[in-house]
Amino acid sequence: MSADPLPRKGIDASDEEIVRRTLLDKEAFTPLIMRYEAKLARYLERLGVGLLEDREDILQNAFIKAYKNLNSFDMTLTFSSWMYRIAHNEAMSFFRRKHARPQIILSEESEMLLTELRDEHADASRLTELRLSREGLAKAFQTLPPRYRDVIALRYFEDRSYTEMSDILEVPVGTVSTLLYRAKRALREALPDIFSV
Amino acid sequence: MTTINPQRGHTLAEQVLSRIEHEQLSPRPRWRFIVKNYVFWCLGALAIVLGALAFAATLFEITNVDWHLSTATHGNLFSFFFAAAPIFWVVAFILLILIGYINVRYTDHGYRHSLLVIALVAGLVSLLLGAGIYAFGFGRAIVEIPGDHPPFYRPIFAVQQSWWLAPEKGLLGGQVVQVAPDGNSFVLSDFSDRTWEIYAGDLAARDFAVIARGGKVRIVGAPVAATSSVFHACFVFSWETYLDSAEQESKQSTVASSTYERNVTGGRSEICKGIRPYQQLRSMDEEGL
Numbered sequence: 429m430s431a432d433p434l435p436r437k438g439i440d441a442s443d444e445e446i447v448r449r450t451l452l453d454k455e456a457f458t459p460l461i462m463r464y465e466a467k468l469a470r471y472l473e474r475l476g477v478g479l480l481e482d483r484e485d486i487l488q489n490a491f492i493k494a495y496k497n498l499n500s501f502d503m504t505l506t507f508s509s510w511m512y513r514i515a516h517n518e519a520m521s522f523f524r525r526k527h528a529r530p531q532i533i534l535s536e537e538s539e540m541l542l543t544e545l546r547d548e549h550a551d552a553s554r555l556t557e558l559r560l561s562r563e564g565l566a567k568a569f570q571t572l573p574p575r576y577r578d579v580i581a582l583r584y585f586e587d588r589s590y591t592e593m594s595d596i597l598e599v600p601v602g603t604v605s606t607l608l609y610r611a612k613r614a615l616r617e618a619l620p621d622i623f624s625v
Numbered sequence: 626m627t628t629i630n631p632q633r634g635h636t637l638a639e640q641v642l643s644r645i646e647h648e649q650l651s652p653r654p655r656w657r658f659i660v661k662n663y664v665f666w667c668l669g670a671l672a673i674v675l676g677a678l679a680f681a682a683t684l685f686e687i688t689n690v691d692w693h694l695s696t697a698t699h700g701n702l703f704s705f706f707f708a709a710a711p712i713f714w715v716v717a718f719i720l721l722i723l724i725g726y727i728n729v730r731y732t733d734h735g736y737r738h739s740l741l742v743i744a745l746v747a748g749l750v751s752l753l754l755g756a757g758i759y760a761f762g763f764g765r766a767i768v769e770i771p772g773d774h775p776p777f778y779r780p781i782f783a784v785q786q787s788w789w790l791a792p793e794k795g796l797l798g799g800q801v802v803q804v805a806p807d808g809n810s811f812v813l814s815d816f817s818d819r820t821w822e823i824y825a826g827d828l829a830a831r832d833f834a835v836i837a838r839g840g841k842v843r844i845v846g847a848p849v850a851a852t853s854s855v856f857h858a859c860f861v862f863s864w865e866t867y868l869d870s871a872e873q874e875s876k877q878s879t880v881a882s883s884t885y886e887r888n889v890t891g892g893r894s895e896i897c898k899g900i901r902p903y904q905q906l907r908s909m910d911e912e913g914l
Contacts, residue, residue: 461641462636462637488637499652500658504734594737599736600742601737
């Protein structure tokens with residue numbers, strides 16, 4: 429990381445500038461936490477961390493980990509991808525540690541996901557029905573393997589590009605494409621009444 | 626990680642900063658990440674170099690195995706292939722390429738490359754480097770490095786020697802010690818240092834030429850009796866594979882004094898005609914292999 433002697437201050441400062449400043453003064457970390465707190469909390473919820481307390485704990489650990497590893501932050505990545513990666517890894521550790529199953533709750537994003545999954549074989553009336561029952565979609569989403577849930581959540585709920593998903597999940601871009609294709613197919617298969625497979 | 630959340634109710638930023646303060650945390654120094662990255666690169670490179678050594682050893686074993694005598698030692702090419710295949714080195718090569726991949730994968734941007742791409746690049750570098758090492762003549766040295774230590778590995782020359790320590794199958798190999806003045810027999814010390822009297826009445830001129838060159842030889846024939854140390858030789862081939870030139874020269878001088886020319890062009894006895902695979906060995910013998 430090139431040392432910038434006078435990083436910009438305030439809300440206009442870029443993430444990278446705040447990182448540089450935080451290395452000199454830990455108080456400078458605050459705007460970065462505030463900038464990502466809500467986004468990451470929503471992401472954790474979409475990954476299936478159902479309880480608010482759990483999300484807070486994971487977020488706290490993620491930001492502490494980010495702070496301790498600030499010097500490993502690679503400026504060729506976006507800070508956002510790096511922070512999502514840490515939060516994602518913390519969430520996975522949480523599930524492993526607690527032997528907990530993700531509790532998927534889908535709200536407005538179910539619309540976007542359904543649109544994406546719709547194809548010429550979809551039964552329009554059943555789609556409307558399912559749209560009214562987000563629980564059905566959430567249930568189907570929950571049956572997916574974690575890797576599939578990850579890519580769908582990042583792509584359709586977090587609106588991440590393939591490159592960003594590659595940086596967050598630490599897999600090649602080609603693998604992201606393959607996972608996403610398989611995840612959509614698996615989700616359609618999990619909703620046989622709606623989609624003819 | 627142990628979760629400490631002493632100030633629930635405060636903002637997340639306050640909680641994080643409080644914890645940084647409380648646990649006296651500070652960013653890990655940058656050099657640690659740089660060193661870690663270099664260590665992974667170096668381990669990856671080391672695995673590729675070791676993979677190259679394994680490939681050089683593979684090439685050495687493939688090119689120095691008795692392909693032309695496979696039907697004599699193993700009956701058919703298929704069983705010979707499985708006996709001679711350098712499985713140890715091939716497995717070592719594959720494992721090292723995988724280790725190389727894992728190490729590169731854990732470098733800063735290693736995750737961006739697929740297993741296939743990294744394995745292909747690492748494999749190709751190892752193959753080229755290994756071919757170079759083999760071409761410079763280091764194959765044998767590599768094959769000998771493990772010695773007899775690994776429980777599942779024997780150098781190919783030891784394996785081949787064991788194939789030619791089977792007089793009951795008509796296969797005998799060793800060093801020609803002395804040739805009788807009448808040319809009807811010679812003395813051979815086999816690879817287990819057992820001394821054999823070899824009956825040479827059935828040998829052709831080309832076989833004697835091999836004996837005259839000295840050094841180690843392979844003999845295809847038949848034991849005179851199960852318990853005796855007399856062996857009826859039908860064909861003699863040189864053990865040229867593992868003789869370097871210096872060794873060959875010294876062996877040649879030892880036997881040269883007792884060498885003579887013999888012109889045998891006729892067929893061999895019924896004993897030899899009964900050995901497997903007679904016609905093939907005869908044609909090889911005539912071609913001077």
